[in-house]
Amino acid sequence: MNRIVVLLLLLVPGLAAAAREPAQYTLRYDAASRVMRVSLCLDRAAARQRFAGDATAPDHVRDLSRSSGASLQRDGDGWNARDWRAGECLRWHADLGRIADANAHRSSLRASETITDPGGWLLMASGIEAADASVELPAGIAMSAPWTPLPSPDATRRYRIVHTPTDWLARLAIGHLSETTIERPGGRLHVAIGGKSDVAQRARLLAWLGRVSDAATTAYGRLPLADVQVLVIPVGAQREAVVFGQSTRGQGNGLSLFVDPSRDARAFERDWIAVHELSHLFHPHLGARGAWLAEGLATYLQNVLRARAGLLTPAQAWAELADGFARGRAATPRDRAPTLEHASLAMETDHGYGRVYWSGTAYWLVVDLELRRSSGGRLGVDEALRRFDACCLAKQDWTPQAFVERLDALLGTDVFARRWHEYRGLAQFPDIPALDDPADAAVRAAIMRAKDRSDAKSKAKD
Ligand SMILES: [Zn+2]
Known part of the structure; x- marks a missing residue:
């Protein structure tokens, strides 16, 4: 093969994809039913391939099937597939609305978004460290995930998902979220603010998160991690501007902040929770x-x-x-x-x-x-x-x-x-x-x- 042909092959996008991650998710969300349809395709063949999520996954995964039509064997919290073929796909769906409503029932904080832990429904293929995902959402619907965003040529969202232990907490929110990126030396905060907030409130929340990000950079001049999910969930009138925060490590780095967006800028400046949660990124x-x-x-x-x-x-x-x-x-x-x-x-x-x-x-x-x-x-x-x-x-x-x-x-x-x-x-x-x-x-x-x-x-x- 001469050099020009090699160069042309590298330039053809479809062929360059040979270097992509061996696992590829496709996720399609239906807003009316709040159901996520998932397919997971693996480039490589295996005599035995295992798929698993966290301990709740067997309750959440529906209509699991192989594109080859071959069978799957349930094994503990996961499933085994014999004679997995190169390019074969696993397909299933998960009722995110039902999962989110069951979780919300146990919490005093009411969110208008569909919030789930993806560890409970996004099955991972064993032996694979990371996967790429493309996500299709209906118009007007946004998503906040701990995954690393990748450039995308069209409206499809693309991400890199790192596989972490299944018991590490993660949060994925879908709904009428407003998205903004806060850039600081060393990294980006991918901020998504939930629906129950007006334009002025969102501007105030972003100004506050900017100051919180500035505070994080005073440790040594930069943010510690390149990509961080920041999920801000308004939960109505509360005694404090920020009522609850949590840093998460599952499938990437994230923090969740449950806020009362009606509080003034000074109430947010008094908050310690956001800087505390961001500080967890240093260890x-x-x-x-x-x-x-x-x-x-x-x-x-x-x-x-x-x-x-x-x-x-x-x-x-x-x-x-x-x-x-x-x-x-x-x-x-x-x-x-x-x-x-x-x-x-x-x-x-x-x-x-x-x-x-x-x-x-x-x-x-x-x-x-x-x-x-x-x-x-x-x-x-x-x-x-x-x-x-x-x-x-x-x-x-x-x-x-x-x-x-x-x-x-x-x-x-x-x-x-x-x-x-x-x-x-x-x-x-x-x-x-x-x-x-x-x-x-x-x-x-x-x-x-x-x-x-x-x-x-x-x-x-x-
Ligand atoms: Zn803490």
Whole structure:
């Protein structure tokens, strides 16, 4: 084959598709019935191919069939297909309306969108790490998913879906959503705002999310992840501007914020939940055992980053931390308390949030102070997270120990792992360093001050 022919073959789009992911989803949504029809085609043959979703999938997947007409065998939470042929497709549909209504029934927060966890109905093919998806929606209907958007030549939406463990939470919303992208150095927030909001309210929500994004970039000058789903669900009149938030890791990175859009801009500026949830993007998935590390980091950063972005004064941020430590201490049983690690593992059933969150916050403050003191301000939690982002954040799953050991390796220190060993075994609330010690005044001021990145850049150019 001569060179020109090779070049022409590469330029023909259909042939270049040979390099695409081996798995290809096609999703078609019908707004009237709220049913999603799915097909999943695999390029490669297999003697035995398994398909599975989370534990609820067998209840949600309907009319499952193979394009070859061959049979499927149910096996636990999934299905097996023998003699899978190259190019064969699996087809099914899921009644998203019914799934969403059943979930909404268990929640006090009412949304007008169809919200489901795609882990419960989007079957994944085993042995495949990621898949491409094309999604067809009726006119006027939009979708918010944790998947990475891909360029599309037409009205069909295209995405890359990474396969994560099926028990990791994800949210997919379909309805009259208004979509906007917020770009900051390092990444994009794919914002979708639910239907129960007017134009002025949406403008106010976007201005607020812009400030929240700015706060996130004060950690080390950029967002930690390239693509993040931000699902904003108005849920009517509430006592606070933001009533509930959650970061999710299933099938990509996302955060959900349940808001009262009628609240004024100042009420949103007082909110801590959005910065907290965005701060979870700085660490990897750490599981229930690492909940104290994860919640501690997000709780520490929710105060530090808001102070740097001007959403709090440094004095207010220190007061928030001191109040939180007092609440955490009060929430810790005086005797026969389980270790912090055990309290983390039992947090969701025991609702022992106060102790777990604020013990973890103390960990990150103590480590940050120690690093900054010993390095003359050169190192700190920011610098550790920046280096972790550069090498390691894209890998999905870390044990807590591997995470802290890597942070130490990146800085040439031992403080992360040393304090981690100490804290995980604590049976009481940790000792908090004095937050008014004059010897630490400069270090405390540096923690709450944004670094001037543009200045650092222009100096590097000289
Ligand atoms: Zn959290």
